[in-house]
Structure formats: C-alpha cells, structure tokens
Amino acid sequence: MKKPIILTALLLSLTIGCAGPRAFTKGTYEDPETIALLDDQFNENDMQLIAKKMINSIIESPHLTANGKVPAVMLGNMRNRTTEHIDMVMLSDKLKTALIQSGKLRFVDATNRRDIAEEYEYQQSGYVDSTQAKGPGKQTGSDYLLTGTLSSNIQEVGKDKLVYYKATFQLTNLETSEIVWTDEKEIRKAYKKRSIGL
Amino acid sequence: MKRILLALTFALLVSGIALAQTGRTDGTEESEFGKGGYPFAGQDNRFYLNTSFGSGFFKTPGLTDTQTGFLYGIDLGFEMDQWLGVQAGYTYLSDRDLSIFSLGSRFAYTYEPFVYHVSLSAGLYDPKIGSTNFGLAPGAGVDIIVNDRVRLGLDYKHDFIFTDNITTDMDRVYAGLKFFF
Numbered sequence: 001m002k003k004p005i006i007l008t009a010l011l012l013s014l015t016i017g018c019a020g021p022r023a024f025t026k027g028t029y030e031d032p033e034t035i036a037l038l039d040d041q042f043n044e045n046d047m048q049l050i051a052k053k054m055i056n057s058i059i060e061s062p063h064l065t066a067n068g069k070v071p072a073v074m075l076g077n078m079r080n081r082t083t084e085h086i087d088m089v090m091l092s093d094k095l096k097t098a099l100i101q102s103g104k105l106r107f108v109d110a111t112n113r114r115d116i117a118e119e120y121e122y123q124q125s126g127y128v129d130s131t132q133a134k135g136p137g138k139q140t141g142s143d144y145l146l147t148g149t150l151s152s153n154i155q156e157v158g159k160d161k162l163v164y165y166k167a168t169f170q171l172t173n174l175e176t177s178e179i180v181w182t183d184e185k186e187i188r189k190a191y192k193k194r195s196i197g198l
Numbered sequence: 199m200k201r202i203l204l205a206l207t208f209a210l211l212v213s214g215i216a217l218a219q220t221g222r223t224d225g226t227e228e229s230e231f232g233k234g235g236y237p238f239a240g241q242d243n244r245f246y247l248n249t250s251f252g253s254g255f256f257k258t259p260g261l262t263d264t265q266t267g268f269l270y271g272i273d274l275g276f277e278m279d280q281w282l283g284v285q286a287g288y289t290y291l292s293d294r295d296l297s298i299f300s301l302g303s304r305f306a307y308t309y310e311p312f313v314y315h316v317s318l319s320a321g322l323y324d325p326k327i328g329s330t331n332f333g334l335a336p337g338a339g340v341d342i343i344v345n346d347r348v349r350l351g352l353d354y355k356h357d358f359i360f361t362d363n364i365t366t367d368m369d370r371v372y373a374g375l376k377f378f379f
Contacts, residue, residue: 030238035221037234048223049230056227189234 074142082152252372267293295326
C-alpha cells in the first residue's frame with residue numbers, strides 16, 4: 001500500500017526538480033494578426049485594427065481622387081492622449097506603408113529633411129559628379145497633412161475592467177486648411193481579474 | 199465498458215490534436231467582436247472529459263493481505279479557472295466488482311509543462327455484493343500538458359470507505375487522458 005504513495009511522491013519530486021529557473025524559453029513564431037490579449041494594455045492587435053479601418057476609409061474616400069492626381073501627403077503630429085506609453089510612430093508607419101503600397105497616396109519624407117539638406121550640401125560641394133548631383137528646388141510639395149489622436153477611457157469596478165480606445169485621424173488640405181477626410185475607430189476590451197494569482 | 203472507454207480515449211486523443219479557432223485582425227470590420235483571450239496558453243471556463251486506467255489496492259482492517267484490482271473510470275469536470283475545477287465521475291474496480299460514483303473539487307497549480315493538482319471528493323461505493331457505503335477520497339497528481347486541449351495525467355487517491363463497524367482503506371493509482379472542450 002505504501003509503494004504507490006512512494007512512487008507518486010518520487011514522480012512529483014522529480015518533475016519539480018526538473019522545472020528549473022523561470023525564464024522565457026523555447027519560443028515559437030506566431031501569426032502577428034492572431035488576436036491575443038495577454039494583458040490590459042494597448043497592443044499590436046489594437047494597432048492593426050485601427051490601421052485597417054483608417055486605410056480602408058482613406059482609400060475609399062472620393063475627395064482624394066477627385067482631380068485624377070495621386071495626392072502627396074505629409075505625416076504630421078500623432079498625439080497619444082492616453083495614460084499608457086504607446087509608440088505612435090509604429091501606428092503612423094503602418095498607415096504610411098499600407099497607403100503607399102495601395103498607390104492611392106504619395107508620402108513626402110518630413111522626418112529626414114535635415115539629412116536630405118545635408119546631403120544636398122555635400123552633393124553641391126564639388127565632390128559629386130555635377131551631372132548626377134542633386135540639389136534643392138525639386139522636392140514634391142505636400143498637398144495634405146495627415147494627423148491623428150489616440151484617446152482612452154478606463155472603467156474598473158471590482159473584478160471587471162473596461163478599456164476603451166478611440167483613434168481619430170484626419171487629412172487637412174495644406175492650401176485651404178480644410179479637413180477633407182476624417183474617420184475614427186473605437187475599440188473596447190473587457191477584462192476580468194483572476195480570483196487568486198495562481 | 200473497458201472497450202468503450204478505450205475507444206473513447208483514442209477518439210479524444212485524435213480529436214484533441216485540432217486547435218480551437220481564434221480571432222484575427224485582418225478580417226472584415228467588427229469581426230473582432232467577441233474574440234480575445236490568449237490562444238497560446240490554457241483557458242478558463244472549460245469542460246473536460248477524463249478517462250482513467252489503473253489499479254486499486256485494498257487493505258481491510260484485521261486482514262494481513264492486500265488485494266489489488268484493475269480500475270477504469272471516466273470523469274466529467276468543469277474548470278472555472280486554471281486553478282479550480284469541479285468534477286463528477288464513475289470508477290469501476292474489476293477485482294471487487296465495485297462501482298464508485300464520486301463528486302468533488304480539484305485545485306491545480308500550473309508550472310508548464312506540468313499541472314500539479316490536489317483533489318477532494320465524496321463518493322458512493324457500491325459493490326455488487328454488499329451494501330452501498332459513503333466515503334471520502336483525497337488525492338493528488340500531476341498532468342503533462344500535451345497541447346491546449348489534451349493533458350496526460352498520473353493520479354493517486356486514498357479512499358476512506360465508511361461502513362457501520364469499520365473503515366476500509368483503499369489506494370488508487372491511475373493514469374489517464376484529459377480532453378478539454
């Protein structure tokens with residue numbers, strides 16, 4: 001009668017002994033577009049949902065293709081008005097990449113202007129073949145400015161928590177300062193707190 | 199009964215390989231509603247079916263010998279959280295022709311790939327010959343997580359069977375397959 005008890009105890013102690021330190025090991029690559037809400041923070045799925053809504057909305061907007069020309073857009077200020085640290089550059093890059101690939105919009109590179117200006121100076125300095133040297137005066141002028149805001153609201157009572165995000169983006173005509181396109185994406189996530197942290 | 203349980207275990211093992219469907223962000227607008235959780239780990243609020251095969255060891259007070267018998271059974275449980283579950287089960291010991299109907303709770307601690315658990319159940323012990331008795335059975339065991347839906351387990355239970363005059367002790371050791379759905 002004691003043998004099965006000893007055997008089970010031995011097996012349990014062996015498995016505990018083999019456990020080792022609690023490091024994150026043996027990972028696997030997963031599809032980044034699979035929904036996985038591991039915690040209650042802003043995550044890549046939220047970013048993907050916002051980007052998908054905005055991209056489809058911009059592409060389908062009739063104002064941008066009215067005169068048959070592919071408009072040039074400059075990325076403006078992307079404001080994070082939530083209480084979390086959210087990388088808004090990641091979101092704006094995702095929008096920019098998808099819109100350029102769609103062929104519906106052109107983007108001017110506003111973030112690298114200083115590097116471009118320095119490169120103009122170098123190429124005009126005489127070191128570069130004059131037939132190939134680039135210089136100022138030929139950059140594309142932006143037609144529109146793309147800006148966005150991300151806000152949040154949290155409701156928490158007892159074991160229940162609701163996290164709400166609202167992302168609002170707009171395209172502003174640089175000549176007239178008219179907002180020619182705007183759209184918003186609302187996300188609400190519901191969470192429950194575990195009873196005991198086991 | 200044994201063959202049915204074996205066939206059921208095999209069917210559960212084969213079907214357990216398939217993973218549950220999860221939500222995606224590249225679908226149509228609002229298709230993400232109702233989706234969530236964490237598909238790469240265990241889930242809460244799930245039913246499970248546990249088939250078990252093992253042996254029972256009897257020690258009746260006043261007797262020096264220990265009898266053993268082949269054991270097989272099936273449990274239906276509900277895991278409300280990763281650490282807490284309830285289950286109802288039926289176990290049959292062939293040597294004593296004894297049927298055990300049990301109901302109890304289970305407390306688990308997950309340390310992947312193992313799940314360590316302790317349980318306490320109350321049961322009715324119904325032999326073919328003799329009267330039905332009440333008993334309690336504390337137990338412990340360890341499961342190995344095969345995938346999100348399938349676990350392989352080794353369990354031990356000690357039964358205290360209360361009769362009018364004496365309490366019979368019984369030890370059960372069994373291995374089983376747990377399938378979540």
